[in-house]
Amino acid sequence: MKFEAVTIKDIAKALSLSTSTVSRALRDSYEISPETKQMVLDCAEKLNYQPNPIAKSLRDRRSGSVGVVVCEIANSFFSQVINGIESIAYDKGYNVIISQSHESYEREVINLKYLSSRSVDGLLVSLSTETNDLSHLQYLHSKGLPMVFFDRVANSIPTHQVTVDNFKGAYEATEHLIKSGYRRIATLTNSAYLSITTERVAGYKAALESNGQKVQDSHIKFCFYGGMIFSEIEVALDSLMMLKQRPDAIFATSDKLTTGCLKYFRKKGMKVPDDIALVGFSNSEIAEMLNPSLTVVRQPAMEMGKCAMELLLNLIESKRKITQFDKKVLDPELFIRESSRPASIGSGFPV
Amino acid sequence: MKFEAVTIKDIAKALSLSTSTVSRALRDSYEISPETKQMVLDCAEKLNYQPNPIAKSLRDRRSGSVGVVVCEIANSFFSQVINGIESIAYDKGYNVIISQSHESYEREVINLKYLSSRSVDGLLVSLSTETNDLSHLQYLHSKGLPMVFFDRVANSIPTHQVTVDNFKGAYEATEHLIKSGYRRIATLTNSAYLSITTERVAGYKAALESNGQKVQDSHIKFCFYGGMIFSEIEVALDSLMMLKQRPDAIFATSDKLTTGCLKYFRKKGMKVPDDIALVGFSNSEIAEMLNPSLTVVRQPAMEMGKCAMELLLNLIESKRKITQFDKKVLDPELFIRESSRPASIGSGFPV
DNA sequence: TTGTATGCGTTATCAG
């Protein structure tokens, strides 16, 4: 594989054939006699010939691989999405190259730069929390590099996208708290740059309003890095806890924020949901174990990955230019845990 | 990037130079005049020239990328290792291609086949739980493809490897339980194929023996898929719980097994460590939150990744054949949580 | 200092 790489040339030499004949035989071309074909195949087998994908890529001007840009793979939601992507890619013979932005705009730009320049045939992108300027993506898009956004999408770039119904998920989670009797529901959310933030906050607000509650700006706390830095969560929750009218419930709009809340409350010696109720977006199985009474909004991550990859393959493999784009919206699932307390959404939490 | 790719040829044409001059100018060769160099650079900038890595790979017979084979990225330990790998790779200009075996031998073979054939310059491998036959790796190794094993290593293949001192970690964890007063310590461990299993079980046994306790085979439970399938854990723990002399403590030898135990006990309504004590290998921050009283053996995952990547680069970039191999062993960290109960290692666990 | 020619491994086109 390294020192003595077997090429079609070697096979050709061994069989006193031309490279073109060997190439055709290997590709099972109709214009090669069955005998020659068999000879070539046998010889290839014997020499353990492995085609060189790089040479093929250069010739075909396609690499057979797609790039994925996510913030963190160490995040249940994204690793599940990646599993979905992989499963489709695998079936279709594509290779998946994963890159992490670690929520850094700079890193996202660098990764994208690397992935592009013809080394990937397409891109599956979920924006970093810092990303406000989209020119790097706009540029690639203008050059015709197929891309599909998922979860954290860029609406200003016209292409396919896959999301869950964030509005609905947030609406239902919030309404669930209201129906459970909570009256001062705060929300802990991500960077305002992110599409998911806007949509989830909108759902939260709508649920309050359509249930006759007032939206209070002091109840909406943004964590720019989505809780990657714990102090963000501390600052946000400290300020909520210090309001004259302390919130009686919190809606956390992401996995990291949900576990971050649990961590915070444990640190403070507060019980969830005895002292305060918590509802959150979460795809982590462990988070549920962490608080068996936690009501969560689960995203169909695997499905999102599959769907995004399929849309990307459409773009890559379609001959003519696509002008009509899909905005696929998946349904979130709300897992409501029954409570032993009335007007509460859980049965207890360890302090 | 896609439809109209700018190449050195375009720059050459625009400037009425030859491609070699352009190539040299871009590589900042000493034999090009400063003026020409500047012209070329400016033109490249203007046309937004991006070198084609595939063409470069073909010519250089190196891809500038390394392959990583792990079982699951959705595993704190492995995602941390990957972050370590990436950080070094990034500094050295290498690209990292991650592939998951999902603990399947077949998938491991396929992934490796894909990664090899000169599309990667080297391999960082942690074996799947099913892997017993190493011929696929042996073959690649014999062909001279640089590889470094980490965590789950193959001792029969002579190359660098990085592990933690599994024996020591297991020894200390077990001894900690003994010192805390436990007398019937069972262990829940992975597939016997894995190096980590052998080493950790050896450490467990040694700790028992050097502390005057007998090793009981009925106390050692193997989970072939390492707890990927929860029923495995149920079967193992059920049989432990049904022993006439029920164990009073359990040492779980991996992250997944540790959380699996917690899940099991919660399901059974048992308290950890009131009803039973638990100590485990774990790199997940959430697992600690799950049970703040859990004593864990933490592996320096990030460091392992960095170290493995550095060793791999040594192999890749060294001119002459290396015959002396490093077996780097990192120190595990034991986090002991104080208990409010005597002869117990924790303070409470939610049921 | 710059240009020409060649090859990396493949496949498609065009001849035979």
Add this chain to the structure above:
DNA sequence: CTGATAACGCATACAA
């Protein structure tokens, strides 16, 4: 049915 040749984009040995 098979073979010679060119091209994908880049970088080097060799000329000039």
